[in-house]
Amino acid sequence: MKHQVFIVWFVIFLAWAFYRASFFLPEWIDEFFIKPLIFVLPVLYVVLKRERKKIADLGLTAKPKDFFADLYIGVVIGVLFALEGLLVNYLKYGEFSFTPILASKLSGGILFFVLINLATSLWEEILGRGYLYKRLYKESNNQFGAAFTSSFLFLLLHVPILFTRLHLTGTSLIVYPVSIILLGITNSYIFSLRGSLTLPILIHTFWNMTVALYL
Numbered sequence: 001m002k003h004q005v006f007i008v009w010f011v012i013f014l015a016w017a018f019y020r021a022s023f024f025l026p027e028w029i030d031e032f033f034i035k036p037l038i039f040v041l042p043v044l045y046v047v048l049k050r051e052r053k054k055i056a057d058l059g060l061t062a063k064p065k066d067f068f069a070d071l072y073i074g075v076v077i078g079v080l081f082a083l084e085g086l087l088v089n090y091l092k093y094g095e096f097s098f099t100p101i102l103a104s105k106l107s108g109g110i111l112f113f114v115l116i117n118l119a120t121s122l123w124e125e126i127l128g129r130g131y132l133y134k135r136l137y138k139e140s141n142n143q144f145g146a147a148f149t150s151s152f153l154f155l156l157l158h159v160p161i162l163f164t165r166l167h168l169t170g171t172s173l174i175v176y177p178v179s180i181i182l183l184g185i186t187n188s189y190i191f192s193l194r195g196s197l198t199l200p201i202l203i204h205t206f207w208n209m210t211v212a213l214y215l
Helices: 002-022 027-048 064-093 101-108 111-140 143-156 158-166 172-194 198-214
Strands: none
Touching: 002 027, 002 111, 002 143, 027 111, 064 198, 101 143, 111 143, 111 198, 143 172, 172 198
């Protein structure tokens, strides 16, 4: 199974790198159409057809009681992310600058901004935690090793965007990758603890929004 996990990841990495290098479509097309096609479709094929398992095996399940608990925790963590983003925003500009927020309103509105970040988090958590981490952990029985490895593989999927859209320089070029690794490891442990992707998806969504709006 371990070899299969790396093969699936490598195929996805090549397809995503080729797409990022060859096409420059609007972000909403990337997140609502292309990313589920490249990130999730191969995973679903392997899980449903080759492993003969149900979609719930990827963590896409939650009891109503657990769901609302995760939703509450996710909102609290989202507020903490927002406060952190405000602090970074102030330190970066010397004042509170809400230009990124205004830009998001002009490009589709706040609701659209939330939906696109939620979609991004859904696809990436299915691949990063539901598939990569869960199977590496099951194969190795080493939680931190599986969490770090899956998070590093997840980080490598972000390499193309570093050179095609973000163009990060200086400390941002260090902080952004490190934060992705930490997010991945944190969500891996939370996924194991909760048994569902609901909370990791929410945390990932608020993290994405914080980065987009303030960093």
